[in-house]
Amino acid sequence: METLPFDLVIQNGRLIDPGAGIDGYFDVGLRNGKVAAVGPKIDPGGARTVDARDKLVTPGLVDAHVHVYEGVSHYGIPPDPTCLAHGATTVLDAGSAGADTFTGFRKYIIEASETRILAMLNISSMGMLAEEVGELDDIKWANIPKALATIEANRDVILGVKVRLSRDLNCSEASGIRPLFLAREAADAAGLPLMIHPQDSWAESIDQVLAVLREGDIMTHMYHGMRHGILDEDGRIRASVQAARDRGVRFDVGHGQGSFNWDVCSTAMAQDFLPDTISSDLHSHNVEGPVFDLITTVSKFLLLGMPLNEALQRVTVEPAKTVGMPGQIGTLAVGAEGDVVVIEEREGRFDLVDSHDIVRQSPLALVPTAVIKGGRVVRNDA
Numbered sequence: 001m002e003t004l005p006f007d008l009v010i011q012n013g014r015l016i017d018p019g020a021g022i023d024g025y026f027d028v029g030l031r032n033g034k035v036a037a038v039g040p041k042i043d044p045g046g047a048r049t050v051d052a053r054d055k056l057v058t059p060g061l062v063d064a065h066v067h068v069y070e071g072v073s074h075y076g077i078p079p080d081p082t083c084l085a086h087g088a089t090t091v092l093d094a095g096s097a098g099a100d101t102f103t104g105f106r107k108y109i110i111e112a113s114e115t116r117i118l119a120m121l122n123i124s125s126m127g128m129l130a131e132e133v134g135e136l137d138d139i140k141w142a143n144i145p146k147a148l149a150t151i152e153a154n155r156d157v158i159l160g161v162k163v164r165l166s167r168d169l170n171c172s173e174a175s176g177i178r179p180l181f182l183a184r185e186a187a188d189a190a191g192l193p194l195m196i197h198p199q200d201s202w203a204e205s206i207d208q209v210l211a212v213l214r215e216g217d218i219m220t221h222m223y224h225g226m227r228h229g230i231l232d233e234d235g236r237i238r239a240s241v242q243a244a245r246d247r248g249v250r251f252d253v254g255h256g257q258g259s260f261n262w263d264v265c266s267t268a269m270a271q272d273f274l275p276d277t278i279s280s281d282l283h284s285h286n287v288e289g290p291v292f293d294l295i296t297t298v299s300k301f302l303l304l305g306m307p308l309n310e311a312l313q314r315v316t317v318e319p320a321k322t323v324g325m326p327g328q329i330g331t332l333a334v335g336a337e338g339d340v341v342v343i344e345e346r347e348g349r350f351d352l353v354d355s356h357d358i359v360r361q362s363p364l365a366l367v368p369t370a371v372i373k374g375g376r377v378v379r380n381d382a
């Protein structure tokens with residue numbers, strides 16, 4: 001029997017692959033879970049097809065900030081129905097697990113899910129367990145030797161060290177901002193980047209927190225509206241924030257339940273302070289709103305005037321760099337993983353809500369209608 005050239009062909013859509021510089025009407029042929037061909041008209045030759053007529057076709061989205069330790073962390077949600085089925089074929093869990101809880105995260109979540117999951121290890125060895133217990137209420141939880149041992153055993157999936165610094169959420173006065181320095185020490189010893197969640201920390205200002213960050217480190221929750229934001233009293237980008245960007249610190253959206261403020265975002269964007277990556281910080285307390293999913297977060301940036309291709313770049317090729325897989329994911333170049341999303345540009349009146357319950361109405365919403373992961377059709381509404 002003759003073998004088919006393709007297992008699956010996505011046809012008739014407008015392909016936007018910012019990493020490959022493509023925006024046009026191209027079909028995508030997949031074979032053995034990888035992209036085998038991209039061309040104006042691909043003959044499926046008997047292979048299964050997905051019709052993307054009048055829709056966008058993009059690489060599988062990459063969400064650089066989620067919480068998917070279902071059943072152990074109170075933030076945890078199941079990744080396949082909330083991320084993968086909504087177009088995020090790859091996600092980065094931002095510190096749900098620490099050294100004491102990572103083995104379970106790997107075994108029962110990463111290895112059991114179809115969503116591709118990578119992780120930042122929480123410097124707190126317990127990770128983000130219960131709402132009543134801040135993971136850094138007691139400094140003893142910031143255990144560098146344990147973190148390093150866990151990183152060594154899981155270098156294929158742990159990409160960095162995460163520390164959350166909020167005083168009311170997870171960091172006691174007794175710990176202050178010491179966890180920031182311990183996390184820095186662990187990240188340096190492991191040779192990995194540091195990811196920080198800075199809002200309302202025990203630091204004097206965000207300047208003190210950013211001073212610790214270097215090229216390749218990540219500040220998430222960049223447009224939060226609490227103390228220690230990126231704007232000064234006059235609404236200008238702080239000098240320390242611009243300096244951090246200039247030396248290569250990456251700025252991530254991390255929308256979340258409390259960390260996306262329309263005014264902060266639009267004020268910063270008006271000064272050309274754009275995100276390196278758009279991420280959702282999707283977790284149990286925001287998956288029913290205001291976040292819902294990554295693609296809804298992208299729709300918010302379209303409403304604020306970001307061009308479609310630039311927004312998609314920030315959920316494909318850019319976060320692919322964050323997770324160390326440029327060229328493999330976040331693009332549909334030949335040879336890349338066969339992760340594809342078909343997206344409808346739905347017109348109507350859509351209420352988009354920030355983290356302060358402020359509603360803005362949008363005439364457009366992006367809605368994923370088909371998701372393919374590694375060549376397998378996970379979802380196809382058509």
Ligand SMILES: [Zn+2]
Pocket residue numbers: 065066067094254256281
């Ligand atoms: Zn988070």
